Amino acid sequence: MTPRLTLATALRVVQQLRADHRTVALLLLLPCVLIGLLAWVFDGGPVFDRIGPALLGVFPFTVMFVVTSITTLRERTSGTLERLLATPLGKGDFLGGYAVAFGMVAVAQAGIATAFAIGVCGLQVAGSPWALVGVAAASALVGNALGLFASAFARTEFQAVQFMPAFVLPQFLLCGLIVPRDQMPAVLEAVSHVLPLSYAVDAMNAVSRSADGGAEALADVALLAAFALGALTLGALTLRRRTP
Amino acid sequence: MRTRGLRVRRGPREVLHGVDLDVPAGQVVGLLGPSGGGKSTLMRAVVGVQVVQAGEVTVLGQPAGAPGLRSRVGYVTQAPSVYGDLTVRANLRYFATVMGAGRPAVDEVVEQTGLRGQVGQRASTLSGGQLSRLSLAAALLGEPELLVLDEPTVGLDPVLRRDLWDLFGRLSGAGVTLLVSSHVMDEATRCDRLVLLRHGEVLADDTLAGLLERTGAPDVEHAFLELVEHAPPPVGWSGP
Ligand SMILES: Nc1ncnc2c1ncn2[C@@H]1O[C@H](COP(=O)(O)OP(=O)(O)OP(=O)(O)O)[C@@H](O)[C@H]1O
Ligand SMILES: [Mg+2]
Numbered sequence: 380m381t382p383r384l385t386l387a388t389a390l391r392v393v394q395q396l397r398a399d400h401r402t403v404a405l406l407l408l409l410p411c412v413l414i415g416l417l418a419w420v421f422d423g424g425p426v427f428d429r430i431g432p433a434l435l436g437v438f439p440f441t442v443m444f445v446v447t448s449i450t451t452l453r454e455r456t457s458g459t460l461e462r463l464l465a466t467p468l469g470k471g472d473f474l475g476g477y478a479v480a481f482g483m484v485a486v487a488q489a490g491i492a493t494a495f496a497i498g499v500c501g502l503q504v505a506g507s508p509w510a511l512v513g514v515a516a517a518s519a520l521v522g523n524a525l526g527l528f529a530s531a532f533a534r535t536e537f538q539a540v541q542f543m544p545a546f547v548l549p550q551f552l553l554c555g556l557i558v559p560r561d562q563m564p565a566v567l568e569a570v571s572h573v574l575p576l577s578y579a580v581d582a583m584n585a586v587s588r589s590a591d592g593g594a595e596a597l598a599d600v601a602l603l604a605a606f607a608l609g610a611l612t613l614g615a616l617t618l619r620r621r622t623p
Numbered sequence: 624m625r626t627r628g629l630r631v632r633r634g635p636r637e638v639l640h641g642v643d644l645d646v647p648a649g650q651v652v653g654l655l656g657p658s659g660g661g662k663s664t665l666m667r668a669v670v671g672v673q674v675v676q677a678g679e680v681t682v683l684g685q686p687a688g689a690p691g692l693r694s695r696v697g698y699v700t701q702a703p704s705v706y707g708d709l710t711v712r713a714n715l716r717y718f719a720t721v722m723g724a725g726r727p728a729v730d731e732v733v734e735q736t737g738l739r740g741q742v743g744q745r746a747s748t749l750s751g752g753q754l755s756r757l758s759l760a761a762a763l764l765g766e767p768e769l770l771v772l773d774e775p776t777v778g779l780d781p782v783l784r785r786d787l788w789d790l791f792g793r794l795s796g797a798g799v800t801l802l803v804s805s806h807v808m809d810e811a812t813r814c815d816r817l818v819l820l821r822h823g824e825v826l827a828d829d830t831l832a833g834l835l836e837r838t839g840a841p842d843v844e845h846a847f848l849e850l851v852e853h854a855p856p857p858v859g860w861s862g863p
Contacts, residue, residue, distance in 0.1 A: 383720070384720065384721060387717060387720040387721065388717075390717075391706070391709070391713070391717045394709055394713055395706060395708045395709060398708045398709065398745070399708060457704060457706075457707075458700045458702055458703075458704030459704045459705065459706060461672055461700060461704065462698065462700060462704045462761070463721065464672065465670050465671065465672050465688075465693060465696070465698050466693050466694070466718075466721045466722055467690075467693045467694045467721065467722070467723065468721045620671065620672060620688065621671065621672055621673060621674045621688065622672065622673070622674060623632075623633060623634075623673075623674045
């Protein structure tokens with residue numbers, strides 16, 4: 380890995396995103412719309428305070444999964460990946476560049492969504508709002524890494540889009556957002572322990588419920604980082620310089 | 624650059640059946656042959672992005688695909704491979720950084736490929752010929768010693784094609800080795816050597832003069848037809 384090449388790749392990805400105003404608008408504003416809708420549905424009551432923070436952890440994961448799996452699939456099918464892998468660019472530079480670029484987008488997205496939830500929708504958070512943004516960024520990174528990995532198994536963009544429900548929806552059901560994880564059947568609870576989104580939601584809950592939930596959240600964030608690293612490593616294995 | 628006994632399987636079939644090929648340094652070698660004959664596959668093997676079953680490929684004294692070669696070999700894929708949502712300039716600046724070339728190199732390849740009027744234009748809005756020239760420009764960055772160009776002149780008008788072949792000539796004069804595939808037979812006259820690849824086998828590897836003399840044909844096109852039609856059927860070939 381060469382920092383200069385990683386940064387050049389990140390810059391290139393950001394330039395590509397910037398050229399696509401509609402995607403940028405969707406990335407930054409859609410979470411606010413959905414959170415606003417949720418607050419409205421529950422009339423800003425205690426249910427909103429319970430699931431609002433968890434949702435702030437689910438958005439970045441889902442959105443980054445979709446965006447990354449489609450963009451890397453596009454690189455694979457357009458021939459640009461083949462070209463890049465024939466140059467001195469390392470696989471780490473390629474993956475790292477995407478992680479840095481989308482990581483920045485995720486922080487911006489989380490910052491706007493958190494500010495909107497607290498400032499406009501009146502979400503009650505006991506801990507620091509910055510901790511919420513930090514957890515959201517970690518969650519985004521996992522979505523990022525998993526999307527990269529998943530793109531290796533899609534031949535077409537159509538398939539890649541279908542991976543979203545396959546990879547994300549089961550995690551969404553089991554992450555504790557709908558039913559707290561310790562109230563689920565034992566088998567499902569066991570499964571939920573190995574799914575990264577569970578830890579994103581745990582961390583969000585820890586921060587939002589008590590002022591000193593930071594330490595607990597930190598452990599969850601460390602686990603999320605481990606998940607991201609694992610998925611990135613698997614993703615790197617699917618980037619082959621030589622193809623059949 | 625040389626290959627010995629190169630065998631490549633793609634999908635269920637073997638596409639290259641033991642190719643032996645030498646490309647002398649500093650020469651322009653034209654790779655000709657019917658569609659599906661294995662030209663692109665051979666080029667991918669030379670660049671080191673193709674899984675090969677057997678044989679060896681040596682490029683600039685190293686095994687193809689060696690890390691040390693990646694900044695010394697320029698490669699243009701048959702389908703233009705650039706970022707459609709970036710401008711010509713942004714594309715070239717990125718590839719320049721990757722190849723370890725500076726900003727001046729970007730201006731230089733823009734001039735060489737006649738894209739000065741398009742630098743600020745998004746690649747997805749370029750015409751077909753402009754797009755393939757951008758793809759070529761990206762491969763010229765970093766002054767590679769070997770250029771592997773898969774049909775770089777497809778879709779270009781005669782003036783542009785002449786200009787590009789002039790460029791290839793200048794590059795080879797400066798010591799660059801070029802392996803160029805083409806379907807346009809009159810381009811063969813601009814090559815130092817010609818390689819005819821059919822059904823994964825080298826039918827001929829000669830100079831233009833040598834080829835014409837051997838076949839008694841008046842031009843490349845007829846020499847090509849002569850060789851293709853009188854060659855023995857290839858391994859495993861069960862008729863068209
Ligand atoms: N990914 C692949 N899977 C299976 N078969 C493939 C694949 N790519 C190429 N082939 C087959 O390999 C053979 C050689 O293909 P190649 O692209 O090297 O031909 P070519 O000489 O470059 O043809 P053209 O002049 O049309 O570009 C063809 O029969 C093609 O159908
Ligand atoms: Mg081809």
